[in-house]
Ligand SMILES: Nc1ncnc2c1ncn2[C@@H]1O[C@H](COP(=O)(O)OP(=O)(O)O)[C@@H](O)[C@H]1O
């Protein structure tokens with residue numbers, strides 16, 4: 001029997017947001033298990049709670065009820081400082097807008113989080129070069145973001161998110177701004193990363209085509225998981 005490590009465990013997770021007199025039930029009881037090295041996509045209509053769920057998994061916010069365990073650590077009741085540390089150590093984020101620093105080259109953008117890491121495990125420039133090579137950007141390292149296509153910029157953002165080698169990469173609509181072909185290249189880049197480093201990846205996407213490139217599809221509707229929550233061995 002193989003025992004695979006769980007990187008994400010969520011149990012009974014709810015998130016309520018107060019808006020004046022109203023309470024919005026953004027998540028209504030999420031049970032979820034994601035194994036080490038899985039690439040999972042989350043789909044669902046706009047407003048179904050995808051970004052809220054990703055934010056809770058990534059320690060950007062805390063749930064109203066329920067528990068969340070990330071890489072063996074219960075983050076449910078952590079304070080802001082503790083969450084910041086978990087994010088720095090364990091989680092890489094990428095978003096729809098690439099948020100690269102326009103005045104820095106691709107190489108400098110990727111090297112930056114290594115220079116700022118409290119525990120520096122890599123040589124910044126060497127690591128940045130390796131990651132950009134791996135993502136097919138070996139000949140673009142000295143270009144600034146404005147000199148790169150959207151798909152190339154997103155791959156630089158992936159390299160930056162992975163700079164300190166987090167076990168978990170979270171991506172919120174990473175291909176939302178890209179044409180289909182560039183989007184597929186981004187998901188292929190995530191597969192390359194998984195093969196190379198065993199990184200677990202969770203991608204929120206509107207694009208059904210991309211889900212065929214992931215191991216498992218989780219469907220969220222009205223704050224609840226309709227399908228795909230548990231790993232079936
Ligand atoms: N900061 C917020 N304040 C109030 N309501 C919010 C906030 N963030 C999200 N919501 C609401 O929570 C629900 C889930 O939103 P979200 O997670 O962004 O959905 P998705 O990413 O699937 O489009 C929606 O009804 C949304 O309007």
Ligand SMILES: [Mg+2]
Pocket residue numbers: 050051052
């Ligand atoms: Mg969203």
